[in-house]
Amino acid sequence: MFFVLSKILDVVFSPLTWAIALSAVAAFRRTAPSRVLPLLAGVVLCVFSMEPVSNRLMRWTEEGARRTMKDGVTYDVVVLLGGLVDHRATATANAPAYMDGVERLLSTFDVLRAGRARYAILSGGKDDDDDPVVEGPLLADQLSQWGIAKDRLISESSSKNTKENARFSADLIRTRGFKTVLLVTSAAHMPRALATFEAENVTADALPVDYRSFDPDRAHERWLPRATALAVSAGALRELAGRAVYRIVGYGR
Numbered sequence: 001m002f003f004v005l006s007k008i009l010d011v012v013f014s015p016l017t018w019a020i021a022l023s024a025v026a027a028f029r030r031t032a033p034s035r036v037l038p039l040l041a042g043v044v045l046c047v048f049s050m051e052p053v054s055n056r057l058m059r060w061t062e063e064g065a066r067r068t069m070k071d072g073v074t075y076d077v078v079v080l081l082g083g084l085v086d087h088r089a090t091a092t093a094n095a096p097a098y099m100d101g102v103e104r105l106l107s108t109f110d111v112l113r114a115g116r117a118r119y120a121i122l123s124g125g126k127d128d129d130d131d132p133v134v135e136g137p138l139l140a141d142q143l144s145q146w147g148i149a150k151d152r153l154i155s156e157s158s159s160k161n162t163k164e165n166a167r168f169s170a171d172l173i174r175t176r177g178f179k180t181v182l183l184v185t186s187a188a189h190m191p192r193a194l195a196t197f198e199a200e201n202v203t204a205d206a207l208p209v210d211y212r213s214f215d216p217d218r219a220h221e222r223w224l225p226r227a228t229a230l231a232v233s234a235g236a237l238r239e240l241a242g243r244a245v246y247r248i249v250g251y252g253r
Contacts, residue, residue: 009238013241014234014237014238015044015045015049015233015234016234019042020041022038022041023041025037045225046225048229048230048233049226049227050223050224051221051222052221053233054230054232055213055221055229056213057233058232058236061188061240062188062211064191066206066208067206068205073116075116075205076117076180076181077117077120077178077182078111078112078182078183078207079123079182079183079184079204080104080105080139081183081185081189082159082165083135083185084101085097085098085138086099087126087135090133101210103186103210104185104186104210111184111207112148119152119153120143121155122135122140123136123156123168124159125156125158125159136159140153140155162246163196166197166199166202180205183205183206184207184209186209186212188236188239190208192239192252195246198252199250199252
């Protein structure tokens with residue numbers, strides 16, 4: 001049920017959805033006040049498609065991510081949270097197809113290759129019951145192909161969201177007796193992920209990656225509306241909504 005709710009929230013907390021809803025109301029309610037709604041829909045799309053807006057939203061989302069990975073420590077396990085595989089494209093091409101979050105996988109590979117962690121848990125399942133792609137084993141296979149020994153790779157293939165990532169990974173951590181844990185996920189996702197693992201009584205150091213915002217004092221922000229900026233805005237709003245929901249239902253501390 002919560003998985004379905006999370007997908008609904010993905011749609012609800014999107015500026016594109018808001019613009020479509022405003023336009024739909026204007027189309028069905030032909031009253032004088034409703035005539036302004038298409039203009040308002042355009043304003044919503046325009047505002048959230050500007051980098052000064054999208055970048056600040058994402059910076060706000062990422063500012064809670066702190067790298068706490070300790071120098072000189074070899075962790076018992078590094079936990080990679082899924083959500084970086086395009087399941088439909090992978091099933092169609094019969095080959096791994098990665099999304100923007102692939103930096104999570106690359107960073108985990110670097111940690112393992114450098115001997116900074118003894119084992120890795122690759123956490124991720126199917127998108128739905130009919131999905132032929134299971135993310136955890138796919139990520140383990142990819143790391144194996146890059147030269148990481150298979151006996152260092154532990155697949156967790158049942159989770160569909162962050163809460164299940166934490167719960168099923170925590171079970172593996174306790175079963176294996178791992179004490180020192182390093183968590184790898186996108187910077188925007190890290191605060192919610194850490195809080196969810198803490199709720200499962202797992203204390204982990206953090207390696208946030210896949211940063212999407214930048215310092216406007218060091219790089220020029222474009223005011224011209226762009227589809228990529230709209231996607232960044234939607235991603236930041238979705239993550240902020242996810243944090244609020246997780247706190248309300250008690251999934252994170």
